[in-house]
Every structure is written in structure tokens, then in C-alpha cells.
Amino acid sequence: MRSTLERTPALPSQGTVEPSAAASLVSADGIHVARSIFVDPAIYAAEKHLIFARSWLFLGHESQLPQPGDFLTTRLAETPVIVTRSRGGAIRAHVNSCSHRGLPVCRADLGNAHRFVCPYHGWTYDGDGALVAVPQERKVGRIDRSSLGLPAVPRIESYRGFLFGSLDAQIEPLADYLGDMRFYLDTYLDRFPGGIELVGPPQKWRLRANWKLPYENQLGDLGHASYLHGALFATNDAGRETEAHGFAMVPRAGHSASLRLMPEESTAEERAWGIEGVSAGMDPELLRYLLAVQAEAERRLGPLRARIKGLTLGIYPNLNFVWSNHALRVSHPCGPDETEIWTWLVLPKDAPDSIRRALRGQYNYVLGPGGIVEQEDSEAWAQQWIGSRSDYPQDRPYHYGLGAGQERPHPELPGMASGLFNEYYARAFYQRWRADMLRDERA
Numbered sequence: 001m002r003s004t005l006e007r008t009p010a011l012p013s014q015g016t017v018e019p020s021a022a023a024s025l026v027s028a029d030g031i032h033v034a035r036s037i038f039v040d041p042a043i044y045a046a047e048k049h050l051i052f053a054r055s056w057l058f059l060g061h062e063s064q065l066p067q068p069g070d071f072l073t074t075r076l077a078e079t080p081v082i083v084t085r086s087r088g089g090a091i092r093a094h095v096n097s098c099s100h101r102g103l104p105v106c107r108a109d110l111g112n113a114h115r116f117v118c119p120y121h122g123w124t125y126d127g128d129g130a131l132v133a134v135p136q137e138r139k140v141g142r143i144d145r146s147s148l149g150l151p152a153v154p155r156i157e158s159y160r161g162f163l164f165g166s167l168d169a170q171i172e173p174l175a176d177y178l179g180d181m182r183f184y185l186d187t188y189l190d191r192f193p194g195g196i197e198l199v200g201p202p203q204k205w206r207l208r209a210n211w212k213l214p215y216e217n218q219l220g221d222l223g224h225a226s227y228l229h230g231a232l233f234a235t236n237d238a239g240r241e242t243e244a245h246g247f248a249m250v251p252r253a254g255h256s257a258s259l260r261l262m263p264e265e266s267t268a269e270e271r272a273w274g275i276e277g278v279s280a281g282m283d284p285e286l287l288r289y290l291l292a293v294q295a296e297a298e299r300r301l302g303p304l305r306a307r308i309k310g311l312t313l314g315i316y317p318n319l320n321f322v323w324s325n326h327a328l329r330v331s332h333p334c335g336p337d338e339t340e341i342w343t344w345l346v347l348p349k350d351a352p353d354s355i356r357r358a359l360r361g362q363y364n365y366v367l368g369p370g371g372i373v374e375q376e377d378s379e380a381w382a383q384q385w386i387g388s389r390s391d392y393p394q395d396r397p398y399h400y401g402l403g404a405g406q407e408r409p410h411p412e413l414p415g416m417a418s419g420l421f422n423e424y425y426a427r428a429f430y431q432r433w434r435a436d437m438l439r440d441e442r443a
């Protein structure tokens with residue numbers, strides 16, 4: 001049967017997208033997704049304006065900025081950003097681009113400084129973004145510095161230490177944006193009374209793949225693990241457990257939490273903190289630690305949340321947390337067909353050093369540039385680039401129809417539940433993408 005999707009129309013490079021154009025890219029039910037949305041420069045330009053400039057995007061974690069003067073650099077899509085803790089303790093975010101000729105005024109990932117000196121001509125800014133020195137003034141006289149500070153990111157909010165920024169001054173509050181994703185984030189965070197921290201600067205690398213592909217995968221594509229990662233998962237306990245108990249929850253379209261809800265009769269060991277291969281070849285000290293955390297969790301989280309073994313979380317549009325491997329990830333867009341992945345190891349603050357080492361080893365084995373799962377996934381996403389550039393995209397939109405209509409509200413957990421091979425998590429994501437791309441700025 002011929003697809004209802006039409007040939008991709010040209011989109012304007014900024015701002016408004018004609019509803020008829022955007023509506024033809026993703027079917028209303030989210031099942032059919034045009035290949036062009038993964039490679040077309042005009043669609044990417046519209047995404048930057050209609051999605052990235054109007055969403056809450058992850059900036060960093062407060063644990064990275066414990067002291068006045070601490071800073072980190074990041075991006076809001078392709079806009080470079082510097083996040084600082086001021087002398088007074090407030091956290092601020094500014095565009096990291098010199099008002100003179102645009103260079104980033106800070107190029108380090110993390111550090112402590114009260115001044116940022118642009119390397120080109122020495123213009124100097126403080127942690128509040130103010131332009132405080134222009135060396136050339138000594139020769140040519142004063143200029144009006146007050147209007148030449150670094151532009152502030154219009155909105156910045158924190159949810160339990162996770163800092164988000166938005167270029168949209170009118171965006172809804174972060175708590176509303178997250179909605180019931182807070183339930184799943186809390187289920188993770190409440191396990192650790194001492195809190196969590198992001199370790200070091202992020203690992204960064206680039207992929208020839210559209211930003212939506214890694215994000216979508218880590219929303220809840222549990223079905224691929226036994227195939228693409230067959231060598232690792234097809235035969236081990238984690239793979240079997242996921243087959244038996246895994247599913248995805250969508251508390252709000254675009255967000256998702258994939259997890260295993262362990263049976264009420266499961267043992268504490270079976271429920272221990274979402275580590276892949278928990279009972280097979282695990283370091284005995286790490287297992288003891290996880291069991292101790294689980295025993296605490298049963299008290300702190302209550303019987304329902306203590307049965308949740310989180311696998312992946314996704315916060316629209318491009319933040320993932322691979323709970324099972326302690327990896328926080330952002331898929332920074334760098335164009336229609338290039339993505340820069342940033343990944344941090346996340347650790348419980350109060351874990352002993354030996355446990356931190358064990359968890360770091362487990363993270364590196366699976367994810368990051370040297371991780372076996374990462375390499376397999378990266379290859380799949382890059383191979384999708386080949387398929388997305390097919391000359392006949394109008395004839396074969398991608399099919400996200402597995403399990404369509406089988407998703408249901410969960411009796412105990414917030415959101416819509418979809419079983420192991422049901423692609424509802426992705427349909428909901430592309431429906432939200434479609435709605436955002438249909439936003440009419442003139443309204």
C-alpha cells in the first residue's frame with residue numbers, strides 16, 4: 001500500500017513551518033516517520049527553532065559547581081553556554097560567545113574562575129556575564145560596556161540538582177515540563193540519601209547520525225538488546241529478566257522510563273539496583289553494596305518503587321539516563337546528520353572508593369567510546385544514516401507500528417505502559433516532535 005506520506009516539502013530555514021508540511025513528515029498516530037527528518041538541513045533548522053529553542057535542555061548538575069566561582073561549559077543545541085556559581089552562590093547561565101567577534105570566552109569543560117578572558121583580543125567578562133575589561137580602551141577611549149555583556153540564558157531551573165536552561169522565556173515551569181517523569185527520577189534519586197554526583201568532565205565524541213536516533217533508542221528500545229547486543233545480552237540474566245519483566249512507561253509524550261518491575265515475590269538480590277548481570281560474575285563487594293542499598297530502598301521507597309529496576313530514562317528532547325549503567329547522556333545536535341554525545345558517569349556520593357571504582361569499570365565496559373554496547377549502538381545509528389539518505393524516502397517511511405494500540409495505563413505506575421516490543425515510547429516521541437513542529441509562532 002502506498003504510504004500517506006508525501007515527498008518532503010522544502011521548509012523555511014527559520015521559524016514557522018507550514019502545518020501541511022510538518023504534518024506530512026510524521027503521521028498523526030506516530031507510526032510513519034519520513035526518513036528525511038533524519039537528514040534534511042531545512043528540517044534541522046526548523047527543529048533548532050521550534051524544538052531546541054523552546055524546550056528545557058540539560059545544562060549540568062549542581063554537584064559540578066560546589067564552590068563560588070565554579071563553572072562548566074555546555075551547549076543549548078548549538079548555542080555555547082557557560083554556567084557559573086557566582087560569589088553569592090547563585091547559579092547563572094550565559095551564552096559563551098564574546099560580544100566582539102564571537103569566540104567562546106571559556107573553553108574549559110569545568111573549573112573555577114571569576115574572570116573569563118577572550119583569547120582573541122582580551123575582552124574580559126565576570127561570572128555574571130558583565131564585560132569588565134576591554135584592553136583597547138587604553139588606546140581608543142571608553143566604550144559602553146554595559147550593553148556588551150554575555151547574554152543571559154532566559155530561564156534556568158533545577159530539579160533536585162539537575163540544572164536545565166531554556167531560551168524560551170515563556171516556557172512552562174520545569175516541574176510541569178517533567179510532569180510524572182519526576183516519579184521515575186525520584187525513584188532513582190531517593191535510593192541514595194547522600195545524593196549523587198557527576199564524575200569529571202564528560203566523555204565526548206561525534207557520530208554520523210541524527211540526534212533523534214540515540215535519544216529514541218534510549219527511551220525504551222528494549223527489543224533490540226537481544227539482537228544487536230546478542231553477544232552480551234542474549235544469554236545472561238539481565239537479558240532474561242528484561243524479556244520477562246521489561247517494559248516502557250510514557251508519563252508524558254517525549255519522555256519515557258524503561259524498567260523492569262520485579263515480581264512482588266522477588267528477592268532483594270533480584271531487585272538490587274539495576275545492574276546488568278547482577279548475579280553473574282559480579283564483584284562480591286559490589287554485590288554486598290547493592291544489596292545494602294536495596295535494603296535501604298525498600299524502607300525509603302516503599303514496596304512498589306523498591307521493585308523498580310530502572311533501565312533507561314529519557315527527558316525530551318535529548319537527555320537520557322542509562323540507569324543500568326550509571327550513564328547520563330546528552331545527544332547534542334551538530335547538524336542534520338551529526339551528533340555529539342556527551343556522557344557522564346553518575347555515582348552515589350557516599351559510595352566507598354572501591355565501589356566507585358567497580359561502578360566506573362562497569363560503565364566503561366558497556367558505554368562510552370570503549371564500551372561494547374556503545375560501539376554496537378553507534379554503528380546501528382550511523383547505518384541508519386545510509387538508509388535515511390535513500391533516494392526514495394516518500395515510498396518507505398520508517399515504521400514504528402509494533403504493538404500499536406496495545407499500550408495501556410499502568411495500574412500502579414504513572415503513565416502509559418507498553419510491553420517489551422511495543423514501540424509506543426517512540427510513537428509518542430514522534431507525535432510530540434510533530435506537535436512541536438506544527439507550532440505556529442504567529443499564534
Ligand code: FES
Nearest residue numbers: 098100101118121
Ligand atoms: S573576539 Fe573576543 S575579544 Fe575579540
Ligand SMILES: [Fe+2]
Nearest residue numbers: 224229373377
Ligand atoms: Fe543498544
